Amino acid sequence: MAQEKADFIEIQTPEGTQQTMPVEPENRFSASHVTISLCEVKDVDRVAEGLYACFPESWWAIKEPLELRPLEQITRQTRLAARLRPSFSCPEMKWIKATLNSTGEIIGVAGWMVPGAPVHNIWRKSAAAFYGWQDKFGWTDDEFEEWWQGPALDWDEEFEKNDGYRKELLGDEPHWYLTPLLTFPEHQGKGVGKRLLDWAIDQADATDPVTPMYLESAPTAKAVYMHVGFVEQSAGYNFLRRGPLVAKETSKDKAEKLQVKVEEKKSAEV
Numbered sequence: 021m022a023q024e025k026a027d028f029i030e031i032q033t034p035e036g037t038q039q040t041m042p043v044e045p046e047n048r049f050s051a052s053h054v055t056i057s058l059c060e061v062k063d064v065d066r067v068a069e070g071l072y073a074c075f076p077e078s079w080w081a082i083k084e085p086l087e088l089r090p091l092e093q094i095t096r097q098t099r100l101a102a103r104l105r106p107s108f109s110c111p112e113m114k115w116i117k118a119t120l121n122s123t124g125e126i127i128g129v130a131g132w133m134v135p136g137a138p139v140h141n142i143w144r145k146s147a148a149a150f151y152g153w154q155d156k157f158g159w160t161d162d163e164f165e166e167w168w169q170g171p172a173l174d175w176d177e178e179f180e181k182n183d184g185y186r187k188e189l190l191g192d193e194p195h196w197y198l199t200p201l202l203t204f205p206e207h208q209g210k211g212v213g214k215r216l217l218d219w220a221i222d223q224a225d226a227t228d229p230v231t232p233m234y235l236e237s238a239p240t241a242k243a244v245y246m247h248v249g250f251v252e253q254s255a256g257y258n259f260l261r262r263g264p265l266v267a268k269e270t271s272k273d274k275a276e277k278l279q280v281k282v283e284e285k286k287s288a289e290v
C-alpha cells in the first residue's frame with residue numbers, strides 16, 4: 021500500500037525562506053528507485069558539491085565570507101572535500117548516501133556520528149588534531165592551511181558552542197549525532213531525506229533502552245525532524261529524539277500555551 025501523506029507540521033521560518041512540506045504520495049520514490057548505502061571515500065567530492073548546492077548562501081556567507089573565497093568554485097569544493105575526507109574513513113563517523121538507481125547518481129547524503137563517538141564535531145578545524153588525522157595522513161602544515169583558506173577565522177566557534185550544548189544535554193551518554201543531512205534540490209520532497217534518517221533511526225530504536233539521537237536543524241528543516249520524533253531543545257535549533265514519540269509542536273509553542281493557561285488561571289482567580 022502507498023505510504024500516506026504526513027500530517028502537516030507548521031513552523032516559523034525566517035522571512036524569504038520556506039519550510040519543507042510533507043511528501044506528496046505521487047512524488048515519492050519507491051524502494052526500487054533509490055538505494056541507501058555507506059559512502060566510499062571517493063564520494064566526498066559529490067558530498068562537497070551537495071553541501072554548496074543545498075545549504076543556503078546566507079549560511080555559507082558567514083562560514084566562508086566572499087572576500088576569502090577563491091575565484092573558482094571548484095577550488096572551494098576541492099578544499100572542502102579535503103577537509104572532510106578523513107571523516108569518510110574514521111570509525112566515529114558513518115556517511116550514508118542515497119543513490120538514484122536509474123543513473124547511479126548520489127542524490128542525498130547524511131553524516132552520522134555513531135554512539136560512543138566523542139562530542140567533537142568532525143567539521144571543526146580542531147578535529148584534525150583531535151582525531152589525529154594530520155599525523156595519520158601525513159599532511160604537511162602548508163597543505164592543511166591551504167584547505168583552510170576560505171573559511172572564516174571563527175569557523176570553529178559556532179560548532180564548538182553547539183558541541184557544548186550537546187555535551188551539556190547528553191554528557192557521556194552514547195547517542196547518534198546527525199551532521200549534516202542534505203538532498204540535492206531537484207530531488208527534495210520525494211522521501212529521500214526520510215530514508216537517510218531511517219537508516220540511523222532503525223538502529224537507534226532497536227536497542228533497549230533506545231539510543232538517543234541529536235542534531236542541530238536549519239530553520240527550514242525543523243518539521244522534517246519533528247515528524248520523526250525529534251523534540252526541540254533550549255537553543256531553539258537543537259533537537260533530541262528518545263524513541264519514536266512524534267512531536268507535533270515546538271517546545272516554544274508549548275511554553276507559550278502554558279503561559280496562556282497560567283494567565284487564564286490567574287485572571288479566573290481575580
Ligand SMILES: CC(C)(COP(=O)(O)OP(=O)(O)OC[C@H]1O[C@@H](n2cnc3c(N)ncnc32)[C@H](O)[C@@H]1OP(=O)(O)O)[C@@H](O)C(=O)NCCC(=O)NCCS
Nearest residue numbers: 029040041042043202203208209210211212213214238243
Ligand atoms: C532538509 C532536507 C534534507 C529534507 O530532505 P528531503 O529529501 O526533501 O526530505 P523528504 O522528502 O524525505 O521529507 C522528509 C520527511 O519529513 C516529512 N515532512 C517534511 N516537511 C513536513 C512538514 N512541514 N510537516 C510534516 N511532515 C513533513 C516528509 O513528509 C517526509 O516524511 P515521510 O517520508 O514520512 O512522508 C532537504 O530539504 C535539504 O537538503 N535542505 C537543504 C539542506 C538542509 O537544510 N539540511 C538540513 C540541515 S539540518
